[in-house]
Amino acid sequence: MHAQHIIAFMQTDQVRNCKQTKFDVCAKMQVMDEAQKKTVDFIQRAMEKTGLDATNLARSSKVAPSTLTRLLNGTAATTLSARTILKIADFAGIPSPLSENGRIASKAVPVYGYVGAGEKVVPPEDCGQIDITDAPMWSEEGTSAVIVKGDSMFPAYWAGDIVFFDADRRMSPEDCLFMECVVYLRTGEAYIKQIQMGRRSGEFVLSSYNAPPIIDADIDWASPITFVDRRNRKR
Template sequence: MQTASTAEMCKFAHMDDYQRRIREQVQELLARTGMDATGLARAAGLAPSTLTRFLNDPDVKHSLSGKTMQKLIDAASAGGAPAIPTPPGKSEVRPAPDAPVPVLAEMKRDVPVFGTARGANGDGAFVLDMSEVVDWVRRPPGLIGVRDVYALWVEGDSMEPAISHGDLVYLHPKRPIHPGDRVVIVRREGLEDQHVTMRAYVKQFVRRAGGKVITRQFNPDKEVEFAQDEVVSMHKVLSMADMMGV
């Protein structure tokens, strides 16, 4: 695999951490499939400029949404279009023999998607029902054999542009959480009709301090604090690297 030149690294030095991570993950997909950006975009049903501009334009302001990344992963997993012939004198990038790209049909649809409903208090909260499985989705290659993985359809836009309303996110309750990780926090919020209300929030974990869990959201950009004794659970939203096993 070719490494980025110093000039190229400087070219994208202004990108924020999220953009850099997404760019690296797309480059990994390209390397695993042997495709170029135009071929992968077309295989995913996207306009080629969606990917080429994100990868090549140092002044790009947007990132790729979770929905777009899922389309790229699905296209890469399915094999997509054949790689464009490599020009003479340049090395051809192909998946390693011991790391084949899984065929989409071979990825088991055995990850449960639990029910969610938009909250009414306007703070990005949603009601999470862990007793209701509303769908089953495919298991990414990096999660084969991993227990307790589940998924959610995100409600709300408080984490845009990193995570958008309607995005599918995968979570694991036992993965360690570090500052900067995206998380789903479930908080106990009093009694309603003799039942404890559990509200869930998608945020970025910052730190624990003074009996509080301190998080960040992006839309609008601000810190959000949760009392530690009200937090029922905090599960990591798995990154593309987690899901691809890289």
Template sequence: MESGQMIAEAIDRLVKERGTNPRAVALAAGMSPTGVRDIITRKTKNPTFANLLKISEVLDVEVGAIIGNAEPTRPTIAVAGKVGAGAQVPLFDAYEKGDGPQVECPPGLSPHGVVAVEVEGDSMEPVYSAGDLLFYTRDSHEGVPADVIGHRCVCEDADGMGWVKQVKPGDEPGLFHLISLNPGATTMWNVRLRWAARVRLHWPADLARKK
């Protein structure tokens, strides 16, 4: 029996033994209402280790009771959306509580508090290419911290567009120049940003293992 089926059957059995239901377990685990049911019905074929750990805590068992002898799942990081490197792309956290697309956490990077976005466009060539993944951490929900100035950042402008650019001070307080690395691309002058966060890690598209 494949590991995904074993995990699904183990969770289904434990939910029934506890006299509860998948929705209640999912909500208690901080997942979407259908999160546990989707694992049991195999709609979610590769549940993240983080979610399995939360489910095991709600069911009051060791996570080993769920994964058994299945190969441990590498931690994953949520892919929040796309950022434009020249292309105009709305940036949004479309998937709540890790229910959307996931990518395996790169070796050496902790998954805690880290978000991934996919590059679209070519203004950051040859450093970042379309389809590459960028990992970042937002220290604050709003604002542009002083320590990101001069660095390559994931950022969101006042119109809700997401960008990956080098952020430099603008001509007035509260405005920023967004610099492209591709000499042929256009720099964005005096842009008002909602937030900016430094790129912590860049993963080329051919290395990313999406779930």
């Protein structure tokens, strides 16, 4: 085969592959067309409301900038997650496209009583469910809630805040160092505190923002806080 024929064959193959790639992209976009359009419209409204470009809107909303730029330039393989949309809606102060009649879709999760943030709180022995509350639809299975008592974790947590955590994810204190957690002690108390290493191996300190630390805490288990509902806080 002559060199010219080989080059022509290679060019034809490249064109064929390029056309196939474009077809695949178009097929994906057609499947997601409606969802993508709604999400792009939502992002553009958030940009207009805040006066920020996509990169700075993402950073201000605690979202990876590439998440928005890929969506806006049409190279995203999927639309935004519910969690990302809610973060942006909350920062921009605009309705979420996930909301229905002004109400964001949610699911009911159990409330397992109170945790102390200053006050000493001893849950009932069975640690049974006392109520239910709404959590975002994007929350993981096992999500549960407790209600804060006291103010030693102010300004991050106030009395009345509903704190969400994964009740199925009971971790050792070594795995929760420097995290703010729902903490259950072997002596029966339950707290919301930051866990730090104690003076010796196997000893831990529970720290607050506005109260003396609890030294040598005998921790049964802990679970990192995932998010907080501040609508019911007591001022």
